[in-house]
Amino acid sequence: DTGVSQDPRHKITKRGQNVTFRCDPISEHNRLYWYRQTLGQGPEFLTYFQNEAQLEKSRLLSDRFSAERPKGSFSTLEIQRTEQGDSAMYLCASSDGHRGYTFGSGTRLTVV
């Protein structure tokens, strides 16, 4: 296991289109987090899974956003009807709950 993987690395989409990102966490980690980061800012929490259960959602996660972790392993984050304000880096992280997070390299979304 080489760490947290995110796919794709970059995504350019037209406004109004739907996009889906994938995150493969470290297999031993039961906790998975999604964050969003805009240029020059720190990451902002979006949602948290413990195994397959989505236990926390930020108010930033509007009804156009949905996340799943169907078997407690990989996770997907979908954004429907994308808007220009959705342009950001979407970061996934996993943790065993005792140490720091391990982050993936992120998916950079550009909505044109």
Add this chain to the structure above:
Amino acid sequence: SQQGEEDPQALSIQEGENATMNCSYKTSINNLQWYRQNSGRGLVHLILIRSNEREKHSGRLRVTLDTSKKSSSLLITASRAADTASYFCATPGTNAGNMLTFGGGTRLMVKP
């Protein structure tokens, strides 16, 4: 709003000099973490300091924590050009997921 705030927002030093970054936070914590982010990449966990610890070292990194002042500092000694990155402090919440809240970061540039 973000729990931690780093100071300064940007720092430029010469290779070989020491770099000090500060973080202030608002609520009680049981640990504080520092992360590094190279441009366009995910965050890398550097060090975790628990609330009952005052100082922690890891290689050229030294972290201090003053819970009475709700502040922490990260010192990088003998800096190298490869230390050029953004540095973030993060504190966990009190809910079940202990989601990290990140500050806005300090952008460090080390000139060769």
